[in-house]
Amino acid sequence: MDTNRSDYPEHVKEFLSKDPYNFAMKLFCKRWKPFLIKAISCDEFTRFARFTKQLPISEKVLAQNLRELEADGLVMRTVYAEVPPRVEYRLTELGYSICPILNALYDWGREEMKKRKLPIDREGEIWHGYQKRNETIMQPPFSR
Amino acid sequence: MDTNRSDYPEHVKEFLSKDPYNFAMKLFCKRWKPFLIKAISCDEFTRFARFTKQLPISEKVLAQNLRELEADGLVMRTVYAEVPPRVEYRLTELGYSICPILNALYDWGREEMKKRKLPIDREGEIWHGYQKRNETIMQPPFSR
DNA sequence: CAGTATCCTTAGGGATACTG
DNA sequence: CAGTATCCCTAAGGATACTG
Numbered sequence: 001m002d003t004n005r006s007d008y009p010e011h012v013k014e015f016l017s018k019d020p021y022n023f024a025m026k027l028f029c030k031r032w033k034p035f036l037i038k039a040i041s042c043d044e045f046t047r048f049a050r051f052t053k054q055l056p057i058s059e060k061v062l063a064q065n066l067r068e069l070e071a072d073g074l075v076m077r078t079v080y081a082e083v084p085p086r087v088e089y090r091l092t093e094l095g096y097s098i099c100p101i102l103n104a105l106y107d108w109g110r111e112e113m114k115k116r117k118l119p120i121d122r123e124g125e126i127w128h129g130y131q132k133r134n135e136t137i138m139q140p141p142f143s144r
Numbered sequence: 145m146d147t148n149r150s151d152y153p154e155h156v157k158e159f160l161s162k163d164p165y166n167f168a169m170k171l172f173c174k175r176w177k178p179f180l181i182k183a184i185s186c187d188e189f190t191r192f193a194r195f196t197k198q199l200p201i202s203e204k205v206l207a208q209n210l211r212e213l214e215a216d217g218l219v220m221r222t223v224y225a226e227v228p229p230r231v232e233y234r235l236t237e238l239g240y241s242i243c244p245i246l247n248a249l250y251d252w253g254r255e256e257m258k259k260r261k262l263p264i265d266r267e268g269e270i271w272h273g274y275q276k277r278n279e280t281i282m283q284p285p286f287s288r
Numbered sequence: 289c290a291g292t293a294t295c296c297t298t299a300g301g302g303a304t305a306c307t308g
Numbered sequence: 309c310a311g312t313a314t315c316c317c318t319a320a321g322g323a324t325a326c327t328g
Contacts, residue, residue, distance in 0.1 A: 011200055105165060
């Protein structure tokens, strides 16, 4: 979602800044964020490289999104002083609090896609409990 | 939300096209769409000019958003052959079906904004039943 | 492994003027 | 009233290369 623009006139900025819809959408209604949050919640914690194997996301955009989620208080980042480096991402309490909304979003979207006979990603259905999870990492791995 | 890009590589397009999150977000997680949907649901039906008095939105962007909502099956447009022209916008059944999600989004955002002591728009609170509604059109009118 | 740094493209959206 | 038609600008995000 297009959540931030600086080229609005003042009264629009003020209006939007006081609006809970845009506050909420800014925090988690963005292309990859539902995936990132869901991925963490499914595994309890996860690591940078693991995201890139689960999603066709570039490292730059992944890093950006994780920074934003962290700055907004949805995600915690734990750095271990090891070589090679290890960083774990977990959800905060606030992060967990949006999972019900994300699930509602997913369920609504899935229902409507089924009515329209659109193809639905099977891996996503596994994450959301509509299909049984197997033991491998979610396929397909988007290695590059 | 940034919902549509054509410059993705094929495998990303395919991935996103099968995803219920992005399907749902594309339909209603965009800057003004929650307002538009909520505004219609509060008044049962509404008209073009009324939106522009309730929101600081330009006519071009309003028209665009209404066309999208219509094309996506959330909004119905009824044209009366009168002079001056009269057009009424109503929610479809599908449009009404997302109101609970929008309300959850609003409530979550409002709660978190209150925790962070951020100012919250009073008119929005009226629309959402957190404040009593008065008889005038929602203030302030963003006349231009 | 877990990221930056650079360069580049494009679509969203603002402002304004005009019309049936 | 209910919209188009233009013009313009900016920030999100892709691709690629590089680093502690």
